[in-house]
Amino acid sequence: MLVVENLQLKLNGNSIINGLDLHVGKAEIHGILGENGTGKTTLANLIMGTNNYRPTGGRIIFEGEDIAELSISERAKKGITLAWQEPARVEGLTVKDYLSLSSKNGRADQIERYLLMVGMEPKQYMDRDIDATLSGGERKRIEMASVLAMHPKLAILDEPDSGIDIVALPLLLNGIIEMNKQGSSVLLITHSEQVTEIAHRVSVLCAGKIINSGAPLETSQWFKNNCLTCPHINEPAH
Amino acid sequence: MIRYSVEEEYKGIISAYEKAGGDKRALQSKDVAKLVIHENRVLANDGVKGLKINTEETDSGVRVNFTVEKGTKVARPVHLCFGLLPKEGLQEIIMKVDAQDNSEVSVVAHCIFPNAVKVIHKMDADINIGANAKFDYKETHYHGEDGGIEVIPKAKVKVGKGGVWQSTFSLSQGLVGRLDYDFEVFCQEKAVAELVVKVYGRGSDDIKILEKIHLDGRGARGMAKSRLVLSDKARAEVRGETYGNAPYARGHVDCIELVNGTEAVARAIPIVEVTVDTAKVTHEAAIGSIDRKQVETLMARGLDENEAVDVIVRGILKS
Numbered sequence: 001m002l003v004v005e006n007l008q009l010k011l012n013g014n015s016i017i018n019g020l021d022l023h024v025g026k027a028e029i030h031g032i033l034g035e036n037g038t039g040k041t042t043l044a045n046l047i048m049g050t051n052n053y054r055p056t057g058g059r060i061i062f063e064g065e066d067i068a069e070l071s072i073s074e075r076a077k078k079g080i081t082l083a084w085q086e087p088a089r090v091e092g093l094t095v096k097d098y099l100s101l102s103s104k105n106g107r108a109d110q111i112e113r114y115l116l117m118v119g120m121e122p123k124q125y126m127d128r129d130i131d132a133t134l135s136g137g138e139r140k141r142i143e144m145a146s147v148l149a150m151h152p153k154l155a156i157l158d159e160p161d162s163g164i165d166i167v168a169l170p171l172l173l174n175g176i177i178e179m180n181k182q183g184s185s186v187l188l189i190t191h192s193e194q195v196t197e198i199a200h201r202v203s204v205l206c207a208g209k210i211i212n213s214g215a216p217l218e219t220s221q222w223f224k225n226n227c228l229t230c231p232h233i234n235e236p237a238h
Numbered sequence: 239m240i241r242y243s244v245e246e247e248y249k250g251i252i253s254a255y256e257k258a259g260g261d262k263r264a265l266q267s268k269d270v271a272k273l274v275i276h277e278n279r280v281l282a283n284d285g286v287k288g289l290k291i292n293t294e295e296t297d298s299g300v301r302v303n304f305t306v307e308k309g310t311k312v313a314r315p316v317h318l319c320f321g322l323l324p325k326e327g328l329q330e331i332i333m334k335v336d337a338q339d340n341s342e343v344s345v346v347a348h349c350i351f352p353n354a355v356k357v358i359h360k361m362d363a364d365i366n367i368g369a370n371a372k373f374d375y376k377e378t379h380y381h382g383e384d385g386g387i388e389v390i391p392k393a394k395v396k397v398g399k400g401g402v403w404q405s406t407f408s409l410s411q412g413l414v415g416r417l418d419y420d421f422e423v424f425c426q427e428k429a430v431a432e433l434v435v436k437v438y439g440r441g442s443d444d445i446k447i448l449e450k451i452h453l454d455g456r457g458a459r460g461m462a463k464s465r466l467v468l469s470d471k472a473r474a475e476v477r478g479e480t481y482g483n484a485p486y487a488r489g490h491v492d493c494i495e496l497v498n499g500t501e502a503v504a505r506a507i508p509i510v511e512v513t514v515d516t517a518k519v520t521h522e523a524a525i526g527s528i529d530r531k532q533v534e535t536l537m538a539r540g541l542d543e544n545e546a547v548d549v550i551v552r553g554i555l556k557s
């Protein structure tokens with residue numbers, strides 16, 4: 001589904017992504033585990049084409065086609081989408097409108113279902129604006145609902161758990177599992193080993209490079225032993 | 239020269255009115271006051287009890303006398319429709335409004351120029367709001383995508399003691415063309431004036447806005463608000479002026495212009511002046527750009543860039 005080969009990104013002379021290789025299979029939840037500043041959000045931007053990021057080397061292949069130079073909309077139309085770590089707020093746009101424009105069939109009952117899947121009461125939220133009156137956690141769950149509404153082939157979720165309280169976290173993880181059951185592949189970016197428990201496969205990111213990859217439990221254990229205790233962030237010892 | 243029958247003409251304008259979001263049923267209802275003008279012809283004109291609309295067709299437009307009699311509270315909004323369907327033409331509306339003491343009315347106007355290639359629409363309004371009278375005026379424009387239109391709305395509004403004038407001018411559907419909006423309001427004691435303008439400029443639209451409020455009576459209040467979004471090579475100059483000339487007058491000028499891209503040009507010129515100690519007039523003017531992340535968020539859901547900007551602009555102009 002998604003093949004990233006020897007991906008490079010230099011920003012202002014600094015190598016942020018550094019020969020990164022990654023495979024995400026069809027209907028796979030692939031966890032990316034990495035500490036802060038290791039390049040997780042940058043990778044998400046490169047795959048989605050956001051923030052004007054274009055690789056300075058390597059390839060991003062989606063369903064056999066190099067997408068690295070396509071616009072965001074073109075990538076989205078191919079079935080890729082991104083839930084931002086800190087989603088934007090859009091004054092004057094209601095939750096209902098946002099979810100309908102993400103959705104292929106904007107039926108109201110369907111839209112309500114997506115909200116319920118992330119543990120939100122539709123009545124309470126449908127007519128709210130996606131503005132500063134929503135809490136960070138609410139905004140993130142709406143972002144997840146809008147990804148669900150899109151039925152993407154590949155959903156890139158950048159730290160979906162950050163800013164989510166412990167009550168809402170299981171609901172959110174459940175939303176990701178549902179998304180996967182609907183047939184979406186998921187690139188699940190996080191710095192929490194707990195979140196990668198729902199993944200089929202996990203890769204560890206350090207200094208813009210995948211330094212280990214494997215089954216979730218073993219790999220997150222490896223991450224704990226090696227990365228969490230590592231004194232030199234972004235200078236991989238492995 | 240082709241002359242359609244009045245009936246055909248009426249059908250044409252009503253269908254354009256409906257496409258523009260107008261409420262057709264309101265135009266058909268007997269207890270709703272209405273005025274429908276196409277070019278310089280009055281196609282429909284109905285008052286209701288206490289509300290009189292007199293018209294006189296001129297070579298280039300229509301003179302309208304709009305009177306709300308003393309104490310009349312008009313229950314349902316009055317619907318006005320001014321339109322010009324051909325590609326070329328001139329429409330001058332000369333409007334005299336007399337909202338007498340203690341009257342109340344709300345007016346919804348649709349101005350429709352869907353095919354304009356070379357069209358001028360002018361409105362000159364002389365408006366008198368009596369003591370404790372309340373007048374709410376909403377004007378929404380629907381233009382085609384040719385941009386060959388000039389819109390020149392000018393109004394002088396006098397608001398008597400304790401009276402209220404509220405107006406909203408919206409132009410966000412189709413290209414603006416050239417807009418020269420000039421509203422000036424004079425407020426007497428405890429009178430209230432609220433001017434709102436919302437415009438979305440694209441292409442090579444050329445926009446001039448002047449909102450001017452004189453707070454001449456004790457305790458008068460004024461608000462001059464504008465929201466503009468500019469894309470492509472559109473340019474806009476917005477002047478919001480408020481003069482606090484009487485004790486305890488309160489005024490505020492609030493202008494936000496958002497620019498999308500690098501070629502559009504926005505200027506904001508707020509002028510606030512106070513000639514009396516206890517009067518207070520404030521202003522805020524902000525020129526910014528459309529948040530790139532908002533655009534990208536919607537693009538990541540499959541919208542094209544233009545569609546995404548459009549959704550964001552509608553949101554901004556809604557609030």
Ligand SMILES: Nc1ncnc2c1ncn2[C@@H]1O[C@H](COP(=O)(O)OP(=O)(O)O)[C@@H](O)[C@H]1O
Nearest residue numbers: 011012016034035036037038039040041042043
């Ligand atoms: N525009 C930029 N110019 C230079 N360095 C940047 C830029 N943006 C991000 N970085 C750096 O790239 C690294 C990776 O950032 P990011 O992808 O946001 O990390 P993560 O999401 O894993 O926390 C960080 O060290 C950050 O400081």
Ligand SMILES: [Mg+2]
Nearest residue numbers: 040041042085
């Ligand atoms: Mg990040």
